[in-house]
Amino acid sequence: MQGIAFLGDRNVELRSFPDPAPGIGEVVLQMKASGICGTDLMLYRRPASAVGAPVIGGHEPCGVVAALGPGVDATRVRIGDRVMVHHYFGCTVCEHCRSGWAQLCQSTPVAVYGNNANGGHAPYLVVPAATLIALPDELSFETGAAISCGSGTAYAALRRLNVSGHDTVAIFGQGPVGLAGTQFAKAFGARVIALDVSPVRLARAAEFGADVSIDPSSADAVAEIMAATGGRGADAVLETSGATSAATAAVRAARIWGSVCLVSGQGPLDVNILADLVFRQITVFGSWTFSAAGQMECARFVVERAVDVDRIFTHRWALSAASEAYRLTDSQAAGKGVFLM
Ligand SMILES: [Zn+2]
Ligand SMILES: [Zn+2]
Structure with a gap:
């Protein structure tokens, strides 16, 4: 499949990555929306010399469950579930991981989807089932994307x-x-x-x-x-x-x-x-983003108070428009952008 990678020095490219296959405890998500957020600009602007093996960008992924890997409890995660992702994964057993703050895990290198692990700027994303957060039926995929980092x-x-x-x-x-x-x-x-x-x-x-x-x-x-x-x-x-x-x-x-x-x-x-x-x-x-429970709370608040989070987006893009999308975001002349699949 094709995904957007940050190559450094303000270059982004739609390049080929292996088709996603879920490992033990993982799921494949079919992406529906993947937001553009401030950290993406840092990745976009960094020098090419600082970029290692390219990964798929995008840390505001939102979509539906498309496939379950071995060991995923099919009574809890179902094909077609609408989900957001708490976009970090740590050791799972330390005090921070157990309190839902995987980004604070000190025990192991934390996977940050869209940064050091493949993210949402692609048709599919593989993540551990434990990172999934239900997207309430009332909320659009775009709103789910925004809640997943910037608005959250x-x-x-x-x-x-x-x-x-x-x-x-x-x-x-x-x-x-x-x-x-x-x-x-x-x-x-x-x-x-x-x-x-x-x-x-x-x-x-x-x-x-x-x-x-x-x-x-x-x-x-x-x-x-x-x-x-x-x-x-x-x-x-x-x-x-x-x-x-x-x-x-x-x-x-x-x-x-x-x-x-x-x-x-x-x-x-x-x-x-x-x-x-x-x-x-x-x-x-x-304050650094939010816990998994905080992300759930934010989504609930948005539903119950009818906050029009979609309104934050000024630009909606196809993945093929990656260069233009990031060039405009970099100019800071636009509001928030999102890729829709
Ligand atoms: Zn962000
Ligand atoms: Zn941990």
Whole structure:
């Protein structure tokens, strides 16, 4: 079969891979949707010299079960089941694997589908049955793809920030993760201050319900957030942009006793520990995607609150359009893209 591989230096190619055959405990999924997410851009942009044997990209896979390998319990996993994938697989027995956080496994090299193991940018994907998460009937395959990384990351971060209808949340970056953050924070009942240097992205954030929009390239982000909150600062701050200055601004824009969650980032966090953190009682933490149970919870929330996750996608592609899809994603002129099979 043909799958999309990242060859480095911004080259992607549809190339031949062996037809999938499930091993012990594995299933073959027929892919229906495979999202494009931020980590894919890192893989796309890395130098060719850093790329080993190519694997199929795509870590937001969503599809249906097409074949069961030996040892898969056919009473629990059935051909035709609509599924997402928790896109990591570790040793299965350590405390992290057993708590559903396989990405934190320290016992063995963790398989990350679409990164160091074949992912979803292909007609088929082989994964352990244990990675499957049921896709509720109410949700489209595209929504399942978004929940599988980008939107799920935003949801998990807001949950850890304990965001509710009492809160004003400032969200740095309104790319696919930040925009999903705006969407979920509104569904949690919060007031949202959206920040981005792109007027197009700020306009999208407003369409998604953002109450205040700030362009940090033309205004002092911290001062604007203070002004929008009566001088208090934001109750919670989510930093998704990865911009060098954003993490520091995120900390300074939080109110006394506020919380700051970083899901992206470059460069050092330039804060004065006493002035910015201790004397303001600030909590700062990082958040890396979500557990398998967290992915299930996100899907359930999307169903019960009728969150229109599909709306996050601006571009739908065929696998054959891989080069164009990634070129456009790389330009950051577009929103989120997804391959549909
Ligand atoms: Zn991702
Ligand atoms: Zn483990």
